[in-house]
Amino acid sequence: MLAIVDMWILGIRTKDICSLMQISKKSLWKFFKKIPVEILPKYYAQVRMIGGDNVIVEIDESKFGRRKYHTSYCVEGVWIFGMVERTEERRIVLIAAENRTAETLTNLTRMYID
Template identity: 45%
Template sequence: MWNITKVVATFSTREDCIAFAEKEGLILDNKLCRKHKTPMIPTLSGNNTVGSFRCRRGSCRSLPAVSRAKGTWFENAKIPLPQIFYLMFAYASHWCQTEVRKNSFIAILSTATICDWYSYCREAVVLYQIDHEEAVGKIGGPGKVVQIDESKFGKRKYNKGRRVEGHWVLGMVEDGSEDLKLTVCPENVRSAEVLIPIIKKHVAEGSIICTDYWRAYNCLSDHGYEHRRVNQSDPENPFVAPDGTHTQRIESQWRVIKRFFLKDNFSNQQNFADLII
């Protein structure tokens, strides 16, 4: 079990952080030179976080070092490693900004730094959820109701790996189930050509699918689904149709996610709008 005492003891220096990152596979502990096919030498120079690899043989001596952070969680990071690991722990502990500053064993962290790294951690959580959904299998089935809707996720500061920057995310949830499917819409497109294959991948045929009136859903009945719709432009009751069809479950799921993100973002509406719209 991690606590602040263990965090201080484990990540007090840059060298301690690098050793932990190597042990946990967060960075490579060795790399071969492409030219000489021999192990390169790790060095703390050439990169402010986890250092670099450098080959000392022949003409390679004059070449730039290869960053150990490239393609990792630490790529493009601008703060010291102890601060990074501390902020990761603070995010996982759901600490607010005041708690982050109060418990810090390092230099005082700015609001911008805390918000940037909390946003970075949130994106990692979303991507992990997306990457590990397939093992659960399809939701729904004959006679079962699945509610579907989209919400837009916003920006983060650092450019690392796959991003949810300005992308629409499709949410699918089965009535009576806690399994929420989240999938990023490729190329930020919400057309039928994009959404229908995603739905077929995650929702079993024969399901009763409830959506709003977005035109991309109009052909769902042609793909083995019973399609029911809710007019969300209805000022009297935007989430329940006259026949009782509703999308309240998926809408409430978005609200829960947004409240969670808002809490971690210190009720800062401007920063929150950058994360999820």
């Protein structure tokens, strides 16, 4: 399962992933549909805290989405809260936030920054 995700992240075409893993395209797409439900909670549970003494952590939030038919200024999408260390490792944490209120962002900061 992890090998499939690794190949997908590396940009390997789905056709080639199916061939290498000896699975059908239908099975691969079923797997990709499970990612938000099964794999993301496991990812969030295993994310380590970043930062520490004398380590600067850069924080930013961005909205990913698009305007439907380019007709209005309301953009449907998801807010992503990102944190990255200013170290050689450049460890990063990316979290989908429900909203970007001060309370939400403060809680995420406390959860993931040491």
